[in-house]
Amino acid sequence: MVERYILFYPAESPVQGREGQGYRVVEIRDCKYREVDVLGNLDEAVRDLGQPLFFVKVGEIKVELWDLLNDCRFWEAHELLEETWRKVDGPEKRYLQALILMCASMIKYRKNRKVSDELMERALSLISELPQDLLPLLYVRLGLNSKGSHAVDNS
Numbered sequence: 001m002v003e004r005y006i007l008f009y010p011a012e013s014p015v016q017g018r019e020g021q022g023y024r025v026v027e028i029r030d031c032k033y034r035e036v037d038v039l040g041n042l043d044e045a046v047r048d049l050g051q052p053l054f055f056v057k058v059g060e061i062k063v064e065l066w067d068l069l070n071d072c073r074f075w076e077a078h079e080l081l082e083e084t085w086r087k088v089d090g091p092e093k094r095y096l097q098a099l100i101l102m103c104a105s106m107i108k109y110r111k112n113r114k115v116s117d118e119l120m121e122r123a124l125s126l127i128s129e130l131p132q133d134l135l136p137l138l139y140v141r142l143g144l145n146s147k148g149s150h151a152v153d154n155s
Helices: 042-049 065-070 074-085 090-109 113-129 132-146
Strands: 004-010 023-030 033-040 054-057
Touching: 004 042, 023 042, 033 042, 065 074, 074 090, 090 113, 090 132
Parallel strands: none
Antiparallel strands: 004 033, 004 054, 023 033
């Protein structure tokens, strides 16, 4: 299986998408950092693209959800939320789906505001369908379950 990494560069970094020997740039996302999503050999990518500020291996995210959100690392937050979303059902599943859509909206915001707006509308629609008295409980549960773990895990 090909390994996947996200390399974080300063936002103003001139890193461009390309394919190199042993790796391929899947996508570049701009926000607080320039995130370069790479499939393949990490060492080759770093040699060609330059030394990142830091990197993460996809599937091994070791940062809490709230820290990711506060650091504008929406793709990673999306991945963590999705892990839990697959395990739950009912209102909690719809709540997590709305949060995932919000993260996706923030990812798309810099590239395509129309798509970003559509994703945000879907997220808000999902939340508006939930009982209002349940929302604070879902929020608190999400916060409590993310403390001390790197993902929201209700298993």
